[in-house]
Each structure stands twice: as C-alpha cells, then as structure tokens.
Amino acid sequence: MSEIELKLKVNGEEKCWSILPGDRLSQVLRREGYLSVKVGCSTGDCGTCTVLLDGKPVLSCLMLAAQAEGCEVTTVEALSDSKALHPLQEAFLDEGAVQCGFCIPGMVLTAKALIEENPSPSEDEIRHAISGNLCRCTGYENPVRAIQRVVKEGKGGSR
C-alpha cells in the first residue's frame, strides 16, 4: 500500500502526516507521540483509546486515520500544561479516582465532552456517558464522584 497524506489539527496544532490507508487513528496518534491514547483492545470494546473528534468522543481504534482528514482531534495532552491541570484531572486526583490510570485519559475526555454538551448532568447521565470507558480498578464510583464534583463547581468548561 502506498502512503497517503493526512492533514488534521491535533490539540490546536496543524499536522500533516504520511500514513497508510489502513492505519487506525489510534495507531497514528501513538506513533506521532500522543501516548495518552491507550490501546486496550483494538476492537472498540474498552474505550481507553477515546479521543475527541471535533469535540465528540470517538474510539480512535475503530477509526481509520484517514477519516480524521480536516478534523480537529483533542487528546488528554491538551488539557494540562506544566503549571495547571484541567479541573476534571484535579477532581479525579482529589477523589482518588485514579488507580492504574490506564483508562483515565479516555474517561476524562468523555467527561469533558459530556459537560460541554450538558453542564449539569445527573448521576445517571454521567454513568451513561462513561459507560463505554471500561475500568477494572475503581468500580467507577470515585470517577463518578469526581465528575459530579466538577459539575457542582461549574468548572467543566474551563480550558
């Protein structure tokens, strides 16, 4: 297969990458150094590869990279800098919602998209939103509390 060109925006920066037509978005993002994008199954079941595509959560392992042409991709790398974390990230740490951390980038992004769409989700809506992000460590209890805390404090939209 011959390489093709992919133009997209990642975390606000314009990118132009050579990819193979069959490359998955998760593969390409990891190859280009966005290692917060985790791969736990490659079959769209676990949600650890979740990224935001034009603000909506998608499973990057189920997307061909070529499908992201002209889109804006957000990974968790965009949410913090050396000085400050995103309120969701802080809340996850405050609530003890991070154990092994493997599912956390995907879950944080899903939560971010949820709060942007619905600034005051109920607990059921939160649970429904993150139901595609599997976690084996936390039983989801502390992550849900963390998201509720951000909702309550009205900080979900910042950054």
Next chain:
Amino acid sequence: MKRRDLHVVGHDVWKVDGRMLVTGTPAFTDDFPKQGMLAGKLLRSPHAHARIRSIDASRARALPGVHAVLTCENVVADPDPSRKDQFRRIAYTRAGQDYPEPSPWDYFLLDRKVRYVGDRVAAVAADTDEIAREAIGLIDVDYEMLPALFTPEEAWAEGAPVIHDEEDCENVLDRTRNHCAGVDVGLGDVKAGLAGSDVVVEGTYRTHRMQHAQMELHACITYLDGDGRLVVICTTQVPFHVRRQLARVLGLPIGRVRVIKPRLGGGFGGKQELVLEDISCALTLVTGRPVRMEMTRFEDLNWSRSRHPMKVDARVGAKKDGTLQAIEMIALVEAGAYGSHSSTVPTNTGNKNLPRYRCANVRFKYDAIYTNLPITGAMRGYGTTQGAFALESEIDELAERLGVDPVEYRLGVTIREGEKDRVSPRMYEAKIEGPDAGWPIDSCGLAECIEKGAEAIGWKEKRARYTKENGSGSAVRKGIGMCCLSQGSGVAGIDSANATIKLNEDGSINLMIGASDLGTGADTVMAKIAAETLGLRVEDVVVYATDTDIVPFDSGAYASSTTYVSGGATLKAAERVRADLLEIAAEMMGEKADDLDLVDRHVVSHRSSKKVPIGEVALFSAYKKRRTIEYTANHVSPVSPPPFAAVYADIEVNAESGELRVVEMVSAVDAGKIINPKLAEGQVHGALHMGLGYALTEQLLFDGKGRPLNRGLGDYRIFRADGMPRMTTILVETYEPTGPYGAKAIAEIPVNGPAPSIGNALKHALGVRIREIPFTPERILRATGKM
C-alpha cells in the same frame, strides 16, 4: 510501635504518580520508544492436546525481515555452546513465586507437546508486526492428535490420557493421574464433630473460570545493554522473581539480568507470571536485538491466566444452640494445562476462610487436576473467593435450619480479638507446627463490620419487609443477603521486603522500594509511611520502583502483602533515618534527642520549643559532620493478620424472566488503620466490581474442542459504569500492632463478597439455593423450575 498523632497517614493525598497518569504522560511498557525493535509473535496451538511429530520453519526463516524462528527443536537436552539459538531443556514454572517456587515445574520454553488450544508452538522475531504474522503462517507443523480432557473429573479418572507424560517435570503430585497438587489437612476430628452435631448442612458449590481483564495488555520489551546484560521492561508484579526465574531458564547468572517495572495498568494477580518474558528474552538472546511483544486482547483474555474453576463440597455441623461442631471443605480444582499457582491458590480456599469461625474440628482437602484448557493462576482473592462462596452459603443455610437470623448467627460464631487462629498455621505455606500453634488475632473488627453493615443497609427492616412482600405473588422479588470474609496480609514468614531511604541535603528523601505498585497506590502508601515517620510531606518523598538494578529486593506485589510487609520495611528504614536525624539535631540544637520530634519538615523540641528545619539538619549532617544518612531495612512478618469484612447485597430478581438486579452493596471492612481513605475505598469498589462480574456476568467459555468462545471485552462482560449498584463502603478501623501504623491489607478481601452475599439474597428472594455461579437468568429460572 507507639501510637501518636498522625499528620499524613489517614489523610487523603494525591497519588504520587497521579499527575503523570491523569495527563497521559508516557509511563507504561508500551509507551517506550519502539524504534529499531523487532516484533515478537507466537505461533499457538490450534489443538487442545497433541504431539508435534515434526515442525518445519524453513519457509518462515527464509522470509525477508525475519530474524529468528524458535521451535521445540531449539530447546534441547545438551545445547551446543557455540550455537546461540539453542536453549537447555529445563522444567520450570511460570508462576512468579518465592524460591523454590511451590508450583509444579511442568513447563518448558518450547515443547514437543501442546496441552491446550493457545499453547506455545513457535516464536518469531521480525522487523515488523506484519512480517512476524506472515512468518507465523509459514511454519509447517505436523501434529499427532491426542485425546483431550476438559474436566477435572474425566482427567482424574483411572486410565485417562496423561497430559504431562514427560518424565522431566518436577514437583507434580502424581502426573500419571493428571494430579497436579493436593493437600488434606485439619484440626480436631471432623467425623466426631459431625456425629455430635444436632444440625448438619451440606452442599456442592461450583465456580467457573473468570479473567482479570486489566485494562493494560501483557507486554514486554527485552534487549541487551551496552554491557551485554539482558534487560527486561515488562508488565510484572514480581520483578525480582522474574529476574531469578529468567536467569535459570535461560542459563544466565542472575546478575546478568535486569528487570524494570514501569507503571502497570492493573494486574490483579495476572501479572504474577512469566507470561511473555521468557520467550521474548530467548528471541533477544538469539538475535542480539531488542524485541517487543504484546498480547492482543483475545490472547490476554483467553491465554494469559484465569481464576481456578472449583467444585467445593462443604459440610457444616452445629449444636442446637448454634455452636459450630465441624466444618469440612473438599475442593476439586481445575488447574488447566500447567500448574501455575495450582498448589497455593487452592490452599487459600481453606486457610483464608476457615479461621473466621470458631470451630474445633475442621478439615480442608483439595485436589488440583490438569485439563487441556488454558492455564489458571493467581487472581485477586487467590482461591479464597471460591471457598467463601461455598462456606458463606452454608453458614446461611445453617442459620436458617437453626431458625436464627444470619446476621445474629454470625455475630455469635465469628472470631474475636484476643482469640487464636489455630487453622492457618496448620495449612500455611510456612508450615508452623505444634499442638497449640496458633496466630493471635490482635486486631479484629469483624463484629463491628457485621453490625455497621447491617445498619447501613437496613437489614432488619428490609429482611422482614421483603419476606412479607415476596409472599404477595408479584414476579419481582426482593432479597437481602450478606456474608463474612477474611483474607491475609502477606505470606507469613516468606514474603520479604526491603526499602532504602536516602536523606537529601534539603531534607527531602529518595525512597527506593522493591514493592511493585500495579495501580493500587502502593507507591503512595509507602511515601506516606515514610513521610509520617520523618515529619515530611508526601511531596518531599521521591519514590522509585521498581528496577532490580537499583532498588532493594522485594518478593513482589501479591497476597495483599504490600502495605503490610513492604510498608513494614519502609517504616523500619524511616525509623533509622529518624533516629540519625534526631541525634544530629540534638547536637546542633544543644538538646537531648529524646526531647525532639519531627513535625512538618522541622525538628522541634518539646522542652525548649526550639525549631530547626529538617533541611538544615540534613545539610549540617552531610557537610559539617560528613555523615550521609541512608538506610536499607528488611521486613518479614511471622504472621499474616487477616483483614475482615462483612458484605451485604440488596437485590431484585424477576422470577418470571430470571433477570437479576443488584440495587445496593454495603461493604464494611476492617483493614486495620487506613493509610489513605479514598484509595482504600477505591480498592473496595474495584474489588466489588470484579466480584460482581464473577457472580453475575463474567465467564470464559470454550467449545467442545477447547477453543475459546469469548472474542474480547465485547462478549466477556465486565460491569460498566451504568450497570453498577449503589455502593456504600464503611472502613471499620482497628489497630494491628504488627502492621505499619496499625495497617493490614485491603486489596483482595472484598472481591470474595458479591457471590455469597448475592447468593444468600437470592435464597431470601426466591426461597431456592443456587450453588453455581454466575447467577445467570437461565440458572435462576432452572432453580425456580421455570425452565
């Protein structure tokens, strides 16, 4: 140790690796740069039981981009030392355990026989994943098919085909009968106890195969460093065991192997194994090149490790007044094709469950049998889980027969502080003997757990109300059930941990531990124990773990050992640093060391209220006294104090459809002093999540030829966020005098709770006892005669 005001222990902090994890910073094995690495892949057996007549890898080896293909022909009795591609045939276990590993040594790097669908046949190292996959397809194998055995019953039958017919395996109980391991131990006289009982209940309990399903797949990177030493970066809970076991298998001195554990994306026991490390190292040694291997989710789910399926026959006898006369548990255990952890997991089925009941006559027997199904292994709960389902169901049955409320009954017969656990020493790996041998129970909050849990879930009111409502004829029935649990804190007399603390000139410390945080927060717990002891804040502690070249030895993260055993080592090292600091500060301040304390980064005098920053003392020590403060301390505990718990389940079940919904679970847990409450609660929630899957939805299935039926996490159903019940966690604090700051273990115990508590709730709701998990709608309908 002295109890004093605590400033760090018992208060919540951010996990020390938390910032790294929430920002997605590269931290896991698969995040290491892959440039120039060969891709390692396995050819796996399509057959459950077969002998390899011949294997021809010439077409694969000839494929451009292929650097090595290893088959059973590369593993020989007398390797030619001039050939890099030959390995000595050595029997070993892939279970990452203390030396000598108690598991049977029944595995070979590559063998002439395959014993389950998915068993290793050959390994390839190639330039890319695609080439490696293509090469796998070019290996020609001629198999002689052998009859396959899929249940312990058929495999243990006289005249059954022998799965391990090789004569050079070691420490197998009776390989001619596929009898992997077994014990028969007890206390008192169970026969007499049963004969003297007014009420005897008995039942056979069946548990199935479940899987860890940790989010991070098994992976490893192996390479030779500039000095020609073998370096292994891998997803392991047991770096030091991996180093020692690899050295033996590969014929290298231990000092020529270095094992590095980066962050782990969960382990739950599944990473207490050489899953890929041994074969990846072999590929590196043959090619001289870095090799990376990673399982797919399909491989990980079906062919890494799983929980031992068991059949447990339980009998319990009591006097009319409820006094327990005898408890007997007999377990038939499926080991799978190799005996990883199959001698130790089933031991816990008895020894971690029996001690919580006051009973003079107990017997526990197990037999672990090989089958031609994938390898079982270590998994959170480690055998206790299966036993708890059987015993706690029987205790409920007994209470019912005695006409006593199950909560009240348990309050009367469970062990209390100040009593002795006489069961464990007779069953434990440490084998402590003597007629009165028993471990003192110095901390036990079980009664309080039972009471607080009952109150939180509204036991009395709901038990009565549901009983009444269920008589109304509605299809939806309600039930409430509970169980009591116990586990251990490390392996007594065996688990050994070390911690090194270096005091820096600014008063901060480097804490180097062999303990292996697998996502649980162990590094944070260790940092807090050190900070508390030294009057520091958690951010003053730089934790480094785990790299066998740099950190001191630790047995590894298993058996709920880390907080208790590794924490003990950390405390000792910190106490030594503290003593030095106080001595030097006394000289600086013109005070007596006894009058000084370390509080919030300062040395303070109780006598004169003088105050000096610890950093100044450290600087003074390093450059005026020329005295470097650095200590390594070792810790081994002669006992394994059990954490205790009571778990309650409130359920709704539709008697017409079999649909079961868990409304709420309440867990009250005595884990001694809690080092970090939110992380401790997180352990309980996560364990319940896993236990709920075990009780209701998760099961590895195979077809009639031993081929896996589960394709991935789509059809192996772990609970999602929207399916979880309401969870209430109560931490009942006790003080364990042998634990650091009074702490015991917490990570494993709650996983044992859902199956028995839900089973007991089902009995309450439907009036029938279901003795097999998972509690699927089909099984529920069959039990109620609706199907």
